[in-house]
Amino acid sequence: xxxxxxxxxxxxxxxxxxxxxxxxxxxxxxxxxALDAVDVAMTEAAVGAGVSTVxxxxxxxxxxxxxxxxxxxPWVPLVVAIGTGLLLVYGTLGLPLPSDPHAPxxxxxxxxxxxxxxxxxGIPNIVAAVLASYRGFDTLGEVTVVFTAGIxxxxxxxxxxxxxx
Numbered sequence: 001x002x003x004x005x006x007x008x009x010x011x012x013x014x015x016x017x018x019x020x021x022x023x024x025x026x027x028x029x030x031x032x033x034a035l036d037a038v039d040v041a042m043t044e045a046a047v048g049a050g051v052s053t054v055x056x057x058x059x060x061x062x063x064x065x066x067x068x069x070x071x072x073x074p075w076v077p078l079v080v081a082i083g084t085g086l087l088l089v090y091g092t093l094g095l096p097l098p099s100d101p102h103a104p105x106x107x108x109x110x111x112x113x114x115x116x117x118x119x120x121x122g123i124p125n126i127v128a129a130v131l132a133s134y135r136g137f138d139t140l141g142e143v144t145v146v147f148t149a150g151i152x153x154x155x156x157x158x159x160x161x162x163x164x165x
Contacts, residue, residue, distance in 0.1 A: 001024060001027045001028065001031070004020050004024040005024065008024065012067045013065065013066055013067075014063065014064070014065060014067055015057075017067075018053060018057055021053065021056065022049045022050075022052070022053035025045070025048030025049040025052065026048075026049040028048065029044040029048065032044055039127050047146060051146055051150070052146075055150060055153050058153040058154075061157070062156050062157070113126060113130060114126060117129045117130070117133075117134075120133070121133035
């Protein structure tokens with residue numbers, strides 16, 4: 001994954017950037033699968049490596065093949081990105097460790113979902129119950145974003161096809 005990121009940052013050929021992004025998403029899916037998060041791994045592989053790559057390749061057909069070099073060094077965006085990253089890391093310092101059995105998520109949230117989830121949602125699989133019921137609006141939002149991106153790419157491709165005729 002680190003090699004894919006380094007290659008992503010260094011290349012200016014947009015086709016290679018799209019392919020490397022798909023490779024990175026696929027490798028992230030493999031990591032999630034190894035961490036026993038199979039549902040998240042399948043979503044990452046389908047959306048990250050599959051749908052997003054196809055949509056980006058469709059959008060790329062409307063652009064030039066190479067990224068233009070910036071006129072000046074982008075120091076301000078770099079400083080903002082590093083500052084934001086440092087703030088995010090600082091914000092995580094007060095969080096409990098994921099393996100802490102006394103963390104609030106393990107003492108309050110997880111037991112409630114496991115005990116009452118199947119009865120409340122009417123779905124025996126707790127992962128499906130969380131995604132479809134408890135986080136239903138979040139999942140709907142994610143689907144809406146992907147759908148909107150797909151419609152946008154289709155609209156752009158149809159426009160280009162009309163111009164060529």
